[in-house]
Amino acid sequence: MYELTLASGNSFYLQCPAKIGLVRLDGGDVxxxxxxxxxxxxxxxxxxxxxxxxxxRAIYNTHSHADHIGGNxxxxxxxxxxxxxxxxxxxxxxxxxxxxxxxxxxCPPDELRRKFLLAExxxxxxxxxxxxxxxxxxxxxxxxFLDMVGFRTPDDVVYLADCLASRATLEKYGIAxxxxxxxxxxxxxxxxxxxxxxxxxxxxxxxxxxxxLADFNIAATHDTADRIERLLAAPMxxxxxxxxxxxxxxxxxxxxxxxxxxxxxxxxLTWMKSLGRVTAELSNNTLLWRxx
Numbered sequence: 001m002y003e004l005t006l007a008s009g010n011s012f013y014l015q016c017p018a019k020i021g022l023v024r025l026d027g028g029d030v031x032x033x034x035x036x037x038x039x040x041x042x043x044x045x046x047x048x049x050x051x052x053x054x055x056x057r058a059i060y061n062t063h064s065h066a067d068h069i070g071g072n073x074x075x076x077x078x079x080x081x082x083x084x085x086x087x088x089x090x091x092x093x094x095x096x097x098x099x100x101x102x103x104x105x106x107c108p109p110d111e112l113r114r115k116f117l118l119a120e121x122x123x124x125x126x127x128x129x130x131x132x133x134x135x136x137x138x139x140x141x142x143x144x145f146l147d148m149v150g151f152r153t154p155d156d157v158v159y160l161a162d163c164l165a166s167r168a169t170l171e172k173y174g175i176a177x178x179x180x181x182x183x184x185x186x187x188x189x190x191x192x193x194x195x196x197x198x199x200x201x202x203x204x205x206x207x208x209x210x211x212x213l214a215d216f217n218i219a220a221t222h223d224t225a226d227r228i229e230r231l232l233a234a235p236m237x238x239x240x241x242x243x244x245x246x247x248x249x250x251x252x253x254x255x256x257x258x259x260x261x262x263x264x265x266x267x268x269l270t271w272m273k274s275l276g277r278v279t280a281e282l283s284n285n286t287l288l289w290r291x292x
Contacts, residue, residue, distance in 0.1 A: 143184025
């Protein structure tokens with residue numbers, strides 16, 4: 001774990017629960033793509049930097065989920081590096097309590113204020129073309145979260161963040177967190193058209209061709225929608241539907257999973273409603289969902 005793996009040229013990644021990209025720049029400077037899930041991950045990164053005599057110039061966050069920004073504050077405090085985050089993700093990096101708040105739909109309870117969902121705040125700046133190293137390309141990858149991006153380096157290595165789940169993860173759990181299902185599917189279609197020397201997804205193996213895995217994720221997304229639609233053969237409020245989804249996918253409910261899967265099911269309902277596949281109606285002050 002946390003081994004440094006060469007992708008190509010000056011582009012590397014660290015093998016860890018959410019891969020961290022590392023790119024050598026000039027004069028002994030390096031930048032990171034994301035920073036890992038917590039201070040322990042950041043300490044391992046700092047040790048690697050020190051062992052190689054590298055100076056951390058910047059961290060480029062793909063998005064604001066805690067497992068990608070959890071090392072930001074430690075590394076910024078220790079190295080003085082700058083941190084950049086795209087679009088609406090910037091507010092979440094600066095104010096990480098927004099993540100569990102969004103998932104919960106209100107002020108989150110203590111069970112959602114742990115490091116898996118709540119990183120330490122860091123002093124981040126807007127990600128714009130002007131702050132990127134020479135030869136880097138920012139690739140918009142919305143869907144998994146608000147304004148997620150990926151990066152292409154001058155070595156033609158593409159870091160894909162969380163736009164793809166691994167086959168093993170989808171086969172085990174069946175359903176993966178998605179914020180905007182329509183945007184997520186559009187991103188996967190876009191990813192299939194990309195070509196690179198190597199693709200590095202955060203939660204799947206690096207690969208020279210990502211098309212097959214993208215197709216697998218697309219199929220899993222449509223399968224999830226189909227299964228939710230079948231569960232709504234009769235009108236149902238949200239909580240019974242969520243319980244049925246957990247049973248359908250053989251999942252065990254915890255506070256964190258209730259928040260993550262609950263938010264995901266709501267996102268599916270929004271997308272399916274926009275397509276006319278489900279309807280929402282108010283009856284006796286109760287919101288009922290049903291298959292159209």
